[in-house]
Amino acid sequence: MERTERGIVVTLAGELDLYNADALRSALLALSAEEPERLVVDLERVRFIDSTALGVLIEARSKLPNRRGFMLAAPRLATRRALEVSGLDRHFSLHDTTGEALAAPV
Structure with a gap:
C-alpha cells in the first residue's frame, strides 16, 4: 500500500x-473507512479473480462517500475479461496505469 497526495494505492x-x-x-x-479522495486498486499482478473477489471490490466501492474515487488500475487481460463478462467494467473507473488513476478526476 502506498499513500500519496492524491489517494491510496493498494x-x-x-x-x-x-x-x-x-x-x-x-x-x-x-x-475505505478512511474516506480517501481516491482508493486505487492496482491489479497489474493479479493472475485470476473470481466472483467472490469481484463482490469484495463492489462492497469496498460502496463504502466510499464518493464512489467515483474507487478506481481499478492496470488489470491484465483475464481480469479485464472477468470485469467485462460480469458487466462490472461499466461500474468501475478503469485505468491502464496507477498514474492515470491518480490523475483522473473524481
Missing part, C-alpha cells in the same frame, strides 16, 4: 478468490 497480486476474500475485504474496508 497493489494486489496472485489469485483473488474465495480463499483470500475475507482478508481482501478487511483490508479494503479499513481503507
Whole structure:
C-alpha cells in the first residue's frame, strides 16, 4: 500500500478468490473507512479473480462517500475479461496505469 497526495494505492497480486476474500475485504474496508479522495486498486499482478473477489471490490466501492474515487488500475487481460463478462467494467473507473488513476478526476 502506498499513500500519496492524491489517494491510496493498494497493489494486489496472485489469485483473488474465495480463499483470500475475507482478508481482501478487511483490508479494503479499513481503507475505505478512511474516506480517501481516491482508493486505487492496482491489479497489474493479479493472475485470476473470481466472483467472490469481484463482490469484495463492489462492497469496498460502496463504502466510499464518493464512489467515483474507487478506481481499478492496470488489470491484465483475464481480469479485464472477468470485469467485462460480469458487466462490472461499466461500474468501475478503469485505468491502464496507477498514474492515470491518480490523475483522473473524481
